[in-house]
Amino acid sequence: MKLIGLFLCFCTLVFGQNQYPKDYFRSPLDIPLQLSGNFGELRPNHFHSGFDFKTQQKEGLAVYAAADGYVSRIKIAVNGYGKAIYITHPNGYTTVYGHLQSGVGAVEKRIKAEQYQAKSYEIDVYLPANELQVQKGDVIALSGNTGGSDGPHLHFEIRDTASEKIINPMFFGFDSVITDSKRPMLSNLIVYPLGKNTVVNQSQRPVAVAISQQDDGSYIADKVLVNGTVGFGITAFDYDDVSWNGNGIYKVQTFKNGKLDFQYQFDTFSFDETRYVNALIDYGRYKKTGQRVQKLFAEKPYPLSIIQHGTQNGVLEIASNITQNYKIEIADYSQNITRVFIPIEYSPMTVKVTEEPVTAKYWVKADKESVFALENVTVTIPPKAFLKDFKMDFEVKNGIAYLHDDVEPAFANLTITFEDSLTTESERQRMFIGTVDGKKTYYNYTKRYKNSFTTYTKYLGTYKLFKDSMPPKIKSDKRIGGQWISQQKELRFTVSDDLSGIKTWEGYLNGQWILLEYEPKTKKLVHHFDDGIVVEGKNDLKIVITDNVGNSTIFETQFFRSQKL
Template sequence: MKYIGLLCCYTAMLFGQNQYPKDYFRSPLDIPLQLSGNFGELRPNHFHSGFDFKTQKKEGFKVYAVAEGYVSRIKIAENGYGKAVYITHPNGYTSVYGHLQSGFGEVEKLIKSSQYQAKSYEIDVTFSPTELVVKKEDVIGLTGNTGGSDGPHLHFEIRDTTTEKIINPMYFGFDSVITDSKRPILNSLFVYPLDQNSIVNQSKRPIAVSVSQQADGSYIAEKVLATGKIGFGITTFDYDDVSWNANGIFRVQTSLNGKADFKYKFDTFSFDETRYVNALIDYGRYKKLGQRVQKLYTENPYPLSIIQSGNTNGIISVSANMTQNYKIEIADFSENLTRVFIPIEYSTLTSKVNEVPITSKYLVKTNKENVFSLENVTVSIPANTFLKDFYMDFEVKNGLLHLHDDVEPAFANMAITFEDSVSSEKDRKKMFIGSIDGKKIYYYNTKRYKNSFTVYSKYLGDYKLFKDSMPPKIKIDKKIGGKWISQQNELLFTISDDLSGIKSYEGMLNGNWILLEYEPKTKKLIHHFSDGIVAEGKNDLKVVVTDNVGNSTIFETQFFRSQKP
């Protein structure tokens, strides 16, 4: 069993500001720790809030309480962290364990009792300090692949209990186990013209800059010829010594002519600000090409606490008779450094690549509410939803709303309303607004008032009013009707819905509610006979699955089972 350290103290009052205890927590696993994702890593719509520990592509490894404390929260969800256990420790921190296959021992009993009490698979329950106390090294769960997980692993976090801010686990001694002696790698460098008068390397659009790596590991960029205001962006990643896959970096610092200019560091942040990952990156490029360019400037400042910048916000003004030297320093947690040196020179060369022409007449002003209407559609955009003004493509054709391409990040909900004056009342009860991405339709929770349908969304793109009159499908994986199934330990179903999606599911055995665990990735519903609801002999089973507009399918059968050894 691998330890990060020995217990040394019990209260956060012993620690000075930002002096985290490095020998208080043990490893949550007793297998070698390898990362498939690190703290602050750039993810869709969020910064990664902890560590993802690899579990050898398998489920079922024991998960240990990293220190003494009590189970303060259990959250079970079909997405997100899946099955997650929270332990609050007496030193002022809370540890989080996500994507579990199940709890273990008393923790699993608490999960099941909470689910049966709520009559729901999905629960979010908090507990007092005396309800379930755990000791350091107690097994509290088994690793799994539940929720929004792409493969078996353990998601692990450390939070400040009072503020609920997430803290980089490296500060707590994990850097002694996940060693790193390798410099971060610069993958690409971009330069951005930032106003109408800016030209960079004869382009009025963002452009890649060639770099050459030196013998000492640093990079020297080709000379940037520019005029006006410009900014830089990078794609970068880091390898540690034990994980063998690329992860995010820890810190970026820029300087102009030797003076510190712009900096961000993935040390701690709150969940309220994590969506600002879409402001830190070149969101439009990411949505078009899947490439996350980290911008080293802010045109319109936003409240992301990891950023520190001076008066220029990382923006460089290039004017006549001026040569400037720009430096980027990229670091991992172990302070392995990669430096990028960029010479900048004023240039009067004209642009060969002009800005993308504006074809829309709909200007979104970020500092005011914007309301646009066409045919039967109205879109209301609150003030400060976007970080900058832009001309928005807005078109309604054959019932399809085209609300620009999803290349501008939104940070508040837009209200999208469709009026329908032609459908019957019966049909309206089965209607919803969905977004369209290629051939895929995404259901949005739709509010209806008479013939008006409204959704709230943070995404630009295509929307349409749909009608769903088809009920969900239920298929039992092994036929049990009229059979004795004494050797079977579970009931397994596959459920699906072709349009609006599954909203709820409920199972009854002999009139008693039973827990059905749902895994959307596999579309599987499972009930374990170990829950103790199944009766000796004859059992009547009923499963009801309902979609998001109220269509339901009922599956009923009868089977026999003996619980005797």
């Protein structure tokens, strides 16, 4: 008991957190817990908001209510968390269970009822406290791979019910089952010249610094020779004792001559600020190489609550006759710490590698609105969309708008408008603005007014006005037309669209709407006969698939089925 008390006191002093209940929530799975993703892990355009629990590379494992409460929300979507269930608990927290295969019992019955009432696979329903109550340990769902999931797993998170802020599940006792005695691993150390005339190791470009691991697990960097202002960045991972893959780090602190400076740690954050992951990392480097370097400085502070910026936002100014001892501490939740010692010395060196030349013509001023127009394309950038001023490429050629490379992160929507006077009114009804990425085209939601097409986006890149006149395709995975299919438990179809993508799908059996579950990753539409719509003998089936610009395909057939087998 003394040890527990001391530990709780230590948590309060170090993390400045509330005393979260350690034994209130049980595991949502009944298998040994292993993480494929942890809290705060760096993901595309967001920080990971919970734990991803491995499910032994399969679907269909029982998912348990972590504590007493009631199902307060059911959200079914083709992206994001896929099939997700939210349980609100009387202690002020809400647990979330995502990427589910299905609900179980009363939960699944309610999901189906809501879908049939809405005549939609995708629903987002909020429930009152007295309707669907659950007890700790009740099986509420089966694990799956729905939504934006790359493989079978359970997404689990804990939120403060009132504020909806997401909280690191480790605070609630999960550190006792996901043990971690391993230090985080450092793979890269980068130093960034930040001043106009700054030189680092004879370079005006970012430089990788060699590091040597010591017997005690710490790292010593080669001496960094600097003239001007610099900042540092790291690539690091953490490994626990029960999972074999690397996950995100929990806490980073930097020290200048022994004094604490820039720091951040993943305790809690809100969904409103999660896109600032693109400010924390070297976004341009990530888009070019796929490597996420976490910057330990901010040229301009940005509203990310996990960060404490220090007196100079993590920026170091190295002047004549000044030697800096710079230290980085990288920690996991269990307080295993990796230390990096970096000697920094002033040196008025000559430049061998000059800064990368900028050939762009257009200035984007971060604090002002910018409007650029060429030929039939207008781009409007609102104030504060970008964190810094930069020179932007903009060119329109052969109907394609080249709007810089996607190497500067945007935090507000840019407006892109194409004017078109060469097509007919009927053709314009099937047109949209698409993003061109190599040989791939991605649909952007497009508003049209007469011959003007507008989309809103947070990405620089290449855009083009496309015309999509081809309807979607649908094919039954098994031959059903005129067949007796009494042994089948479901109808399964493969659907696809070559350009704008599928927007809606509707199915009817004998004139009655039926639920078709859509999984974009596998391009499958599935109807389960246990929904109870199929009738004895002959059944007339009709499915209508519509793409994002209104092209439709109608699939019709008849099949026979006996319910008496």
